[in-house]
Amino acid sequence: MALSTPASDTSLSTPGSSAPIGALASPGTELRGSSLWRDAWRRLIRNKLAVAGGLTVLLLCLVAVFADFIAPYSYTKPNFGRIYEFPSRDFPLGTDQLGRDVLSRMIYGARVSMLVGLGAQVIVVLIGVPIGLISGFLGGRVDLFLTRFVDVMYAFPQLLFVILVMSMLGAGLTNIFIAIGFTGWVRIARLTRAQVLSLKEMEFVEGARALGAGVFRQVTRHILPGALTPIVVCVTFGIPEAIFTEAALSFIGVGINPPTPSWGQMVGENQQFLRSYWYLCVFPSIAIAVTMLSFTFFGDGVRDALDPKMK
């Protein structure tokens, strides 16, 4: 009990904000500035689950990048002589209704998943962070308008809205980026805004203002670095969410256009044959599950590493 009391005491002192301030206290000296990240890295490495998750993610990325070299067969070319074959030596995970190798299709499916996961987050950050910064820093009528807008967007269940946008735009990878970017920025904008609101009252920002720093300098040099930690955490959790969204969209047939394979699409197309050809559905399902779990473990690790008090 004696050990746990100090831990609960520290958690009371403004969670989240104290770590960035330590890092920002002297922006000139690089040593202090990098120590937050170095500490975080050390904590992350010590977390076995997070390392396992991170390595799996890395492996998936490599598979996605080198899909052309790894895949034993083409993912589009039908082979009508060998349709619906159960897993065998020739086809380790079997063949589908057109005789295409399931393993090869899954390897290319990894490409889609990774692309969506990372690409969509880039868009989400590029939209959400500036809006959050502007809203939080300028305040006043701009802030009021933006928060109201964000509130309305928040009332939409994201998946429902993504499905709506996708079915209106039509299936396709670019449209998935647009749909997720269009709906996903809301949370990160809220988060950034909250961070900015608390950070801009801090003494070091006031100090910068007193020394004559302009809005741009205040935001980019003083506020953004402080708000970075929660944004990074938000992004690490946003990646699996985007992957999930793509899988869900493709599952219902408004995601990736065939013949480009996607795990969600493979599950969706074959779920009605589950009893007869279980492997068509089960292997992509396992791929989705493993990917999501790896990202979750890695994300949990990143969050705990960057903000050890939250655990």
Next chain:
Amino acid sequence: MLRYTVYRLLWLVPTLLAMALVTFLVMHATPGSPLDPVAQDANPLSPEAQKNLAEAYGLDKPLYEQFGLFVGKAIRGDFGQSFVYKTRTVSEILVETFPISLFLGSMALAIAVAGGVALGILAAVYQNRSWDYLCVSLATLGVSVPNFVLAVFMIVLFSFVIPLFPTGGWGSPRDWVLPAVTLALGPLGIIARFTRSSMVEVIRSDYIRTARAKGLAEQPVVLKHVLKNALIPVVTLLGPMFAAVGTGSFFVESIFRVPGMGRFFVLSMTGRDYPMIMAVVLIYGAFLALMNLVVDLTYGVIDPRIRY
């Protein structure tokens, strides 16, 4: 509290209007029209026929007029005729299917709350022991794996390997088990994780130490003193939970062939069934907003420190 409730209910009006407007704009600003739907088996129509149809459905009017007409009718509960199921009005379809989805969702929520809280308590009491790891891994599985993937695993496990439940349908209570459990697993995981961390925090507090110091047995301490206070933050989770169960139910309904509203989510959208889309989005939005209000009010009741 009454003032707060009225205030929140009044806010519902502009929120729903804004939702309707955003949906309306997305529908009309994107290329394509319900008259040449991207859906399968669409009939190619002659230009004259298209023009007549547009007139019949009021699609030839200017956009602001269409929106105004829609709002006017929607207030009276009239969402118009479905474009895809031409013989039925949207309200008829929803009256038939919404209760089924609601029933499935309520069962799933009940399972999620009961199971999640139980798992969370176990994990917190046996912190960092095998029980804890089991609970946390189960919770992580539920949180991170999409429910249509879980559904595949559930069917393989509990219909094929161990033939306990049917793979789908909605006739007997036996059919309810797999869809409800599948739908519950995600929210269950979230509740379990949250209950655990909230319990762990409360267990460390001074008044729990006092309760133990005065000689209370472990069980009443955990159930009366810890749980009561630990559950307060968990209640806030219920709002987003409704959303998760609601959207999740489309996938679960389609895999387990449940004749609920979820099916119309996507059918109406890919078929550009404008009246149906508007109705589904609005019902969903209104339901969520109401549930969030209920959750907020409950929060005030169980935690007397919160005043509205």
